[in-house]
Amino acid sequence: MKGLASADPPVFICHFYNTYFAHTAGGRMIGAKLSGSLLDGHALSFYAYDGDFRPLLDGVRAKIDDAAAGWSRADKDRCLDETAASFKYSGALLRTIAEPTKKE
Numbered sequence: 001m002k003g004l005a006s007a008d009p010p011v012f013i014c015h016f017y018n019t020y021f022a023h024t025a026g027g028r029m030i031g032a033k034l035s036g037s038l039l040d041g042h043a044l045s046f047y048a049y050d051g052d053f054r055p056l057l058d059g060v061r062a063k064i065d066d067a068a069a070g071w072s073r074a075d076k077d078r079c080l081d082e083t084a085a086s087f088k089y090s091g092a093l094l095r096t097i098a099e100p101t102k103k104e
Contacts, residue, residue, distance in 0.1 A: 008078070009067070009075075010068070010071060010075040010076070010078045010079035010082075011078055011079065011082045013064060013067060013068065013079060014079045014080070014082040014083055014086055015082065015086045015089075016064075017064055018083065018086040018087065018090070019086070019090055020060065021057070021061075022087075022090065024057060031043070031044065
């Protein structure tokens with residue numbers, strides 16, 4: 001992925017968008033489930049924000065939309081076509097993190 005942002009911005013933005021928003025939404029969902037099932041509803045400070053975080057997400061989304069506004073149809077298609085790979089790589093990374101270390 002090194003250099004992808006300058007070499008192919010549409011593909012990089014696809015990966016960034018999917019990772020950023022998936023982890024933001026997924027992290028909040030996982031935190032809420034853990035809080036409810038393990039912590040008697042206590043929310044960890046990690047999930048506490050000063051104010052409403054939604055404008056931050058909206059700001060990132062707007063910047064991505066602005067960046068993509070001038071893309072050609074081919075650029076937009078490359079970004080869309082990269083979505084499956086984005087989820088494949090992030091899923092593989094999460095599985096690697098979650099698997100216990102194998103001892104030989």
